[in-house]
Amino acid sequence: MKDIIADLNKAFDHRVRLGIMSILLVNDWMEFNGFKTLLEVTDGNLASHIKALEKEAYIEVKKQFVGKKPNTTYRVTELGKKAFAAHLDALEKLLNIRP
């Protein structure tokens, strides 16, 4: 029991971070505002969670200009995909243990 809990990734230990990863697994790219509407969070809150995931190299940023507007999009890295899959596996295993 103990070591399974250890498999849960601390980096995903928050609703917003789980949301960001879930969105990026099914979308190639997502804009900052896309996260905002889907997850219903404030700019500051979202930015800090994105930064945390970026720091772990689970997601990467692409900054570009659409016309004259700066546009920031995000995508998941290979490392991020593996880490999230491992996290989901751990959650599943925890669910399969009979209390």
Add this chain to the structure above:
Amino acid sequence: MTQHHRQHFETLQEIRSIMERSSRFISLSGLSGVSAGIFALIGAGFASAYLGRWPFGQDDYYPFKLQELHRWGLTAWQFFLIDAVVVFIGALGSAVFFTTRKAKLKGQKIWDPLVQRLLINLAIPLTSGFIFILGLIYHGLVGLVAPAALIFYGLALVHASKYTLNDIRYLGAAEIVLGLIATFFIGYGLLCWALGFGILHIGYGWYMYRKYEQPTSN
């Protein structure tokens, strides 16, 4: 289920729901299908009346007679053009109305990248089908118009089901089967068209409305 179990279970459910919401347009209303089906049935009814025949039991191949037809002060081409345009606008307009209404009720945006992706993926097979049908008419192969419409529409639905409620995949498959049947039993084209665009839309739309939208008591 312990406290922890429940919590992990809810986490997994939320992940699943976010994946759905972020990759599919889920505001498509079942009532859109019902209203489009009603317009299709009315259109098919008028077509049947114009052709002056009951659509069941075809002993001959009606398209060959189209050139000679003149009823209600309209040639066959004028009649079918008006009939098609009215049905198309009615069906599309009511579909947009009900889907916009559902999106508003759910607080979802009606014009976002998901809708655009859905529409583009619907438009590719539908536009190809439309031009193909114009080609059929140009060559005088009007008997194949109804089967071609059903097949292309079915393919469009199967293809677009990846971007919206997955249920429309089965509706699409049913349309394709009807279209293929109508390709061989060409005299039943109008009947198959009415079944596919009318009855199937109404039935399936109602089923989807009951499944996703009607307030349930449980």
